[in-house]
Amino acid sequence: MSIITISRGSYSSGKEVAEKVAACLHYDCVSRDILLEASDRYEVDEIKLVRAIHDAPSILERRGRKKETYIAYIRSALVSRVRSDNIVYHGLAGHLLLRGIPHVLKVRIIADLERRSAMEAQREGITLEKARSAIIADDEQRRKWTQSLYGVDPWNSSLYDLVVKVDRLSIADAVDIVCDAAKREAFKTTSASQRKMEDLVTACTVKAALVEEFPEVMVSSEYGNVIIHSTSGERHAHKIRKAAKALEATVAGINNMEVHVEGGAPAGAV
Amino acid sequence: MKPLTFEMIMVMSIIGIAVFLFIVEWVRVDVVAILVMVGLPLLGLVTPKEAFVGLSSNAVVSIIAVIIIGAGLDRTGVVNRMVAPLLKIAGNSASRIVIAICLAIAAISSFMQNVGAAALFLPAVQRVSRTLKISISRLLMPIGFSAILGGTVTLVGSSPLILLNDLLVPFNLKPFGLFDVTPVGLALVGSGIAIFILLGRFILPKGESESGETSSPAKSEDISEMIGETFELHTPPDFTLYRDPVTVDGLRRRYLVNVIAMVAPPDFKILNPEPDLEIRSDVDIALCGKEKDIRRMAEQEGMLLKEHVEVFKEELADQSSGTVEAVVPPRSPIVGKTINEADIHRRFGATPLAIYREGETYRSDISDMDLRVGDALLLHGPWKRLQGLQKERTLLLTTPIDVELVRPEKAILATAWLAVSLVMILVFKIQLSVCLMTGAVGMVVTRVLSIDEAYQSVDWRTIFLLGGLIPLGIATEKTGTAAWIAHTVLSAIGMVQPIVLLAVIGILATVFSLVISNVGATVLLVPLVVNMALAAGADPRMAALVVGLATSNSFILPTHQVNALYMGPGHYRSVDFMKAGSIISINFLVVMIAMIYLFY
Numbered sequence: 001m002s003i004i005t006i007s008r009g010s011y012s013s014g015k016e017v018a019e020k021v022a023a024c025l026h027y028d029c030v031s032r033d034i035l036l037e038a039s040d041r042y043e044v045d046e047i048k049l050v051r052a053i054h055d056a057p058s059i060l061e062r063r064g065r066k067k068e069t070y071i072a073y074i075r076s077a078l079v080s081r082v083r084s085d086n087i088v089y090h091g092l093a094g095h096l097l098l099r100g101i102p103h104v105l106k107v108r109i110i111a112d113l114e115r116r117s118a119m120e121a122q123r124e125g126i127t128l129e130k131a132r133s134a135i136i137a138d139d140e141q142r143r144k145w146t147q148s149l150y151g152v153d154p155w156n157s158s159l160y161d162l163v164v165k166v167d168r169l170s171i172a173d174a175v176d177i178v179c180d181a182a183k184r185e186a187f188k189t190t191s192a193s194q195r196k197m198e199d200l201v202t203a204c205t206v207k208a209a210l211v212e213e214f215p216e217v218m219v220s221s222e223y224g225n226v227i228i229h230s231t232s233g234e235r236h237a238h239k240i241r242k243a244a245k246a247l248e249a250t251v252a253g254i255n256n257m258e259v260h261v262e263g264g265a266p267a268g269a270v
Numbered sequence: 271m272k273p274l275t276f277e278m279i280m281v282m283s284i285i286g287i288a289v290f291l292f293i294v295e296w297v298r299v300d301v302v303a304i305l306v307m308v309g310l311p312l313l314g315l316v317t318p319k320e321a322f323v324g325l326s327s328n329a330v331v332s333i334i335a336v337i338i339i340g341a342g343l344d345r346t347g348v349v350n351r352m353v354a355p356l357l358k359i360a361g362n363s364a365s366r367i368v369i370a371i372c373l374a375i376a377a378i379s380s381f382m383q384n385v386g387a388a389a390l391f392l393p394a395v396q397r398v399s400r401t402l403k404i405s406i407s408r409l410l411m412p413i414g415f416s417a418i419l420g421g422t423v424t425l426v427g428s429s430p431l432i433l434l435n436d437l438l439v440p441f442n443l444k445p446f447g448l449f450d451v452t453p454v455g456l457a458l459v460g461s462g463i464a465i466f467i468l469l470g471r472f473i474l475p476k477g478e479s480e481s482g483e484t485s486s487p488a489k490s491e492d493i494s495e496m497i498g499e500t501f502e503l504h505t506p507p508d509f510t511l512y513r514d515p516v517t518v519d520g521l522r523r524r525y526l527v528n529v530i531a532m533v534a535p536p537d538f539k540i541l542n543p544e545p546d547l548e549i550r551s552d553v554d555i556a557l558c559g560k561e562k563d564i565r566r567m568a569e570q571e572g573m574l575l576k577e578h579v580e581v582f583k584e585e586l587a588d589q590s591s592g593t594v595e596a597v598v599p600p601r602s603p604i605v606g607k608t609i610n611e612a613d614i615h616r617r618f619g620a621t622p623l624a625i626y627r628e629g630e631t632y633r634s635d636i637s638d639m640d641l642r643v644g645d646a647l648l649l650h651g652p653w654k655r656l657q658g659l660q661k662e663r664t665l666l667l668t669t670p671i672d673v674e675l676v677r678p679e680k681a682i683l684a685t686a687w688l689a690v691s692l693v694m695i696l697v698f699k700i701q702l703s704v705c706l707m708t709g710a711v712g713m714v715v716t717r718v719l720s721i722d723e724a725y726q727s728v729d730w731r732t733i734f735l736l737g738g739l740i741p742l743g744i745a746t747e748k749t750g751t752a753a754w755i756a757h758t759v760l761s762a763i764g765m766v767q768p769i770v771l772l773a774v775i776g777i778l779a780t781v782f783s784l785v786i787s788n789v790g791a792t793v794l795l796v797p798l799v800v801n802m803a804l805a806a807g808a809d810p811r812m813a814a815l816v817v818g819l820a821t822s823n824s825f826i827l828p829t830h831q832v833n834a835l836y837m838g839p840g841h842y843r844s845v846d847f848m849k850a851g852s853i854i855s856i857n858f859l860v861v862m863i864a865m866i867y868l869f870y
Contacts, residue, residue, distance in 0.1 A: 223524040225634045256526055258634050
């Protein structure tokens with residue numbers, strides 16, 4: 001009765017672990033399907049979403065807010081998908097996108113660079129040297145991505161509940177460890193944690209609906225009482241209020257919605 | 271005709287100087303009146319006795335009494351009770367609200383001083399504007415004008431009309447009855463409101479709503495919906511079992527409802543409990559909130575929602591506690607702090623219900639919002655504690671509170687004394703000032719309000735303005751100046767039909783009332799037009815009535831007391847009054863002349 005996010009570098013066997021954990025616990029397993037869902041829901045090319053969640057923002061993108069828009073879409077699709085619980089999500093940034101939900105077990109699967117290089121060289125038919133550079137480049141890209149958007153290093157183990165290195169521990173061992181952790185009391189869904197999940201879904205849906213027009217807004221929700229935090233002054237807030245009013249009727253789970261101008265957004269805001 | 275004398279020139283010079291000072295406002299209008307009051311006997315134009323006779327006149331005493339009666343009705347909540355159902359009837363339509371409030375203020379101002387009625391309505395209108403998001407400038411002008419127009423409905427409705435019978439005495443003309451002017455007054459009120467409803471959008475300033483956009487039509491929210499109402503609930507016996515503690519703040523965060531009273535077992539009542547206080551099982555709690563939120567909470571938490579407030583009936587009665595609007599003033603020590611940091615709850619024992627800022631009402635997470643200058647906090651608490659808040663002046667209370675002054679239990683007595691006055695006027699035909707003063711003193715004797723409160727309620731500016739201009743009228747009359755101007759104007763316009771004469775008088779009175787006070791204009795013009803009418807063969811009483819009415823036709827400039835009162839809060843400029851006021855003024859003249867011609 002929980003949600004498991006498995007974060008992984010390329011060729012770290014994370015995908016395999018995730019699928020086996022899902023099979024073992026009889027959970028659903030999702031990854032790229034989230035991007036498809038977001039692409040459908042918000043009518044954006046999937047490739048743009050892939051780039052948004054994979055590539056570090058370029059200098060130009062840092063000025064614009066397109067990437068944040070796409071990530072808001074992906075996050076909204078992800079939280080809507082995992083709200084029903086009993087699910088394993090493996091893919092990029094799951095641990096960051098589902099921050100603050102107590103019943104999410106955040107796992108990182110890592111592997112030796114040599115092992116990963118060998119696997120890539122074998123699969124792609126390239127030299128070991130090239131494979132190693134490709135993996136290092138990919139890891140660097142991930143690092144920049146998380147740092148530019150969330151200000152954290154994905155290799156920082158404190159972001160996760162569990163970091164498993166697949167090397168001396170086999171994939172099966174890793175699966176056992178993850179499944180065992182998932183059954184612990186701490187990760188069980190409670191009514192309070194599910195309430196937080198529902199609030200996250202509401203906040204993410206509202207954010208996704210507003211982000212294209214108002215990229216600077218942050219949204220928080222507590223028991224369905226949604227607050228849209230804006231830093232762009234009272235004049236702009238009026239437009240946000242208008243847009244928000246329209247959402248009140250269409251987004252489920254909203255009890256009350258207000259636009260607060262200035263003053264910082266709380267930690268849990270999306 | 272008497273030739274122009276030196277004394278007449280002196281009187282006309284004094285009138286000229288007074289008018290000039292009224293316009294330039296180098297000194298306040300009431301000071302001008304006092305200067306006139308003192309200047310006239312010094313120049314030998316009136317006797318010392320005549321100079322101060324104004325202060326003891328029927329008119330002035332009547333106005334003092336009307337103000338006291340108005341204060342009594344206000345303090346006992348009679349006025350509020352009259353306003354509340356109007357808002358319910360009006361629902362959410364802007365036009366209906368304008369009609370309802372205009373009719374109400376016209377009705378009230380037909381029996382009390384116009385500016386008093388206008389002042390009484392100001393807080394209510396401001397509240398309506400904010401709650402229903404109707405621009406204040408679209409509301410105040412029609413309402414202010416209705417207050418002035420309402421003054422023409424009865425003979426006690428406005429100072430010029432109260433004064434009228436006094437001014438007829440020297441001419442031995444038959445005095446007017448209380449309701450003699452009513453048909454004309456009703457037609458004026460009706461046509462005035464109709465103009466605002468039909469042409470309001472063209473003649474009223476667009477008025478920026480707080481958010482910078484043109485005001486939107488009324489929203490479905492009504493006043494009580496802004497903060498909700500008070501409900502009493504009972505928690506189930508198993509309320510605290512198998513769950514985390516439920517606190518006052520917890521309920522607020524979850525359901526946006528505010529616990530304003532609760533019972534701590536066994537039977538200790540806590541008013542405005544602090545946020546971290548735990549709600550116990552099987553106890554009564556009183557909450558302020560929107561009904562839908564309260565019902566949702568009752569359902570989800572298994573609480574019993576009572577039909578009426580029972581346990582906290584006394585503590586939450588209107589005379590014991592209530593909700594006030596407190597504005598954060600500039601330089602207040604709490605600017606930039608949150609409600610939590612300012613410790614408002616603990617310091618004043620009042621529960622913050624909502625923050626009203628720039629046209630928006632905030633209910634979520636208000637404890638952590640940084641307070642800004644101009645923010646209005648809606649606070650609930652016992653009046654005594656709120657008085658402490660008022661004294662400290664960290665926040666300015668826009669809703670006046672005075673525990674001793676709010677006496678809803680005296681409402682019947684207040685209404686009864688108003689009725690006594692009216693019966694004396696209507697049935698026994700006793701002099702107006704005596705009737706009204708009976709009502710006023712009756713209110714004091716029966717403790718509807720104390721004598722000090724009665725004194726405080728009287729606006730001495732108005733009294734001296736009236737008292738000071740009356741000797742000017744006496745001087746104008748005594749020296750033959752009025753007669754001289756009358757004859758001069760009359761010979762200038764030649765022999766005309768009575769209706770044309772009345773129209774000319776109407777225009778003259780309107781122009782006079784724009785530059786000098788309506789009372790001053792009446793005092794000056796009545797002797798003059800009576801002479802004019804006598805000379806032209808028209809009914810002198812009608813001529814005097816035209817003056818009495820047309821001196822209320824003061825809409826084009828913000829010189830009328832009501833217009834002056836509403837100019838600031840309505841964010842009006844003089845040009846706004848010129849635009850809407852000229853149309854109302856023209857309508858006033860046309861309707862008045864037509865009605866007088868048809869009815870008398």
